[in-house]
Amino acid sequence: MTDSPQNWVTHFPHFLDESGNLVQDMPAEARHLAEALGRLIVFATHDDEVDEPPPCFVVVEGKRCEGEVGSCISPHDASIVWECEKCGSRGVITGWKGTFWDLTEQEILGNIHKKI
Numbered sequence: 001m002t003d004s005p006q007n008w009v010t011h012f013p014h015f016l017d018e019s020g021n022l023v024q025d026m027p028a029e030a031r032h033l034a035e036a037l038g039r040l041i042v043f044a045t046h047d048d049e050v051d052e053p054p055p056c057f058v059v060v061e062g063k064r065c066e067g068e069v070g071s072c073i074s075p076h077d078a079s080i081v082w083e084c085e086k087c088g089s090r091g092v093i094t095g096w097k098g099t100f101w102d103l104t105e106q107e108i109l110g111n112i113h114k115k116i
């Protein structure tokens with residue numbers, strides 16, 4: 001095993017069924033990852049003074065990292081990029097737009113309501 005930070009590239013729809021929910025019969029590990037990615041999407045697309053950054057889900061040397069993961073929408077290609085401040089693992093999430101975890105639309109609607 002090495003200490004080098006891990007690089008994750010995930011296409012979120014891989015974890016979803018045709019109705020857009022998390023696939024029911026995923027292995028526990030994949031489900032845990034899918035839920036963690038979902039939290040990163042929420043964190044990146046939610047604009048309010050939300051909660052704390054989601055906890056890191058990367059396992060380093062057999063132990064789950066205890067860092068926090070910051071995520072944001074990449075200005076380059078609209079993927080979500082994230083990075084753990086502790087273990088340095090980072091990743092890219094694609095295909096998140098229009099999923100239940102994508103809150104950008106809600107932000108826009110919210111702003112419209114505020115103006116009315």
Ligand SMILES: [Zn+2]
Pocket residue numbers: 056057058065066067068084085086087088089
């Ligand atoms: Zn970490």
